[in-house]
Amino acid sequence: MTYLGIRHFDRFHGLPVHTPAQSSGPLPAADSVAWRLECDYGEGDDFATVWDQFQDVVDTERVRALVIGPWWRTDYTPFDEVLELLVDDASALPALRGLFLADVVREECEVSWLRMCDITPVLEALPSLEEFAVRGCGNAGLGMRPLRHAALKSLRFESGGLPGALVRAVAASELPALERLDLWFGSSWYGGDATVDDIRPLLSGGAFPRLRHLGLQNSEIQDEIALAVGSAPVVAQLETLALSMGTLSDTGGEALLTGQPLNHLSTLDLRHHYLTEPVLDRIRTACAPAVVEGGEAEDDYADPDDEDDEPERYVAVSE
Structure with a gap:
């Protein structure tokens, strides 16, 4: 099998990604990079400490993009704790326009193991956010509620198992500025239970009038999706x-x-x-x-x- 897409990004929101823990020398200007924050498994500080240190050494009022990598140190700490920090300190990030949650690759943790949560609060806490991406699975708690967000231009869910409820929440949201939408559906084994009926409101063309890119990907029902796309007004x-x-x-x-x-x-x-x-x-x-x-x-796969x-x-x- 070929694996696509699960990789660390060198750039995010048009900026080079910079990980302070792996760098030496002077820090770059706060608004010149996408800051990637992560914990080292089994050593170093927990994420709350990493977050506090980041705010101590970087002018967060100028930070334009933020990437959250592995957030656990000794076990797979639920993402709720990270989300709570982001929500509580949202006022310290007035210039933030790009946010990527759970930038984790296979070597660090399987996507299906990421202990995620409802990500709606962070979107509500950051009304000026323009680009949002998250990686995770339905069987690990990834969720979202319908919301209105006037600034969001790009929304991306990279999932090995996308819940139908989340897809329906996206379709029911008011996102008047949305230009790019990517949904990775994944496998039913990992909580992916979305159906073509769940995406029909997206395909109608009335949901997001500014949409210019649509990704309906990584699906076990890709043929059904192709059939629906063939007559979809949004195309x-x-x-x-x-x-x-x-x-x-x-x-x-x-x-x-x-x-x-x-x-x-x-x-x-x-x-x-x-x-x-x-x-x-x-x-x-x-x-x-x-x-x-x-x-x-x-090629079709069978156990040899x-x-x-x-x-x-x-x-x-x-x-």
């Missing part, structure tokens, strides 16, 4: 569309071919798919001049040590 307003990282097969590919034209897009991302080459070639031809990112198809194991298809990110 006409998009510049880029991502249906990557899931189990898209020729069934979904044919749905894209027989649905509405997609050649107004600049990019159609289908990476990590199970399409045959002829169908992918037809999609490329039909979508021209749009760039179709495809790459090589994934189990003769009775039936071949299966997997999303790119689950654990």
Whole structure:
């Protein structure tokens, strides 16, 4: 299987990411980097101490972007404690426009193990936030309630198992400035129970009038999503569309071919798919001049040590 997307970002919110604990010498200007705060497992300070030290040495009133990495030191501390610190000290971050929660990669912790929580309070506490991203799974507590946020332009959920309730909450939210939305659906094994019906309000075109990028990715029902996208009014307003990282097969590919034209897009991302080459070639031809990112198809997987194991298809990110 190919794993896409779970990596530490070198840049976030248009700024280079800087981790103070791994740096020496003078600190950069507070507004020149995205600050990444993290704990070292088994040693060093807990996150509350790291947070206090950050506020002591950095002019937080000028901080524009913040990335929260691993927040536990000796065990997987629930994220509620981190969220409480962010909410309580939100007034100390008046310039904050980008926030990424749980920037954790496979080597540090499986996505499904991240003990998350309802992230709504931090969005409510930061009304000027323009970019928000979070990594986690439904079976580990990730949640959200419907809200109104006038400034948010980019919303991204990277999940190995996205709860349907969270998807419905996003669809029910008032986000008049939203331009980019990415939803990674993941696996039912890790709490991903979202259905096509949950995303229909997003596909109607009336939910987010400024939306220009839509990512409906990493899904076990990628064919069903492709069928829904084929007739979705929202597609006409998009510049880029991502249906990557899931189990898209020729069934979904044919749905894209027989649905509405997609050649107004600049990019159609289908990476990590199970399409045959002829169908992918037809999609490329039909979508021209749009760039179709495809790459090589994934192979069905079966346990080589189990003769009775039936071949299966997997999303790119689950654990």
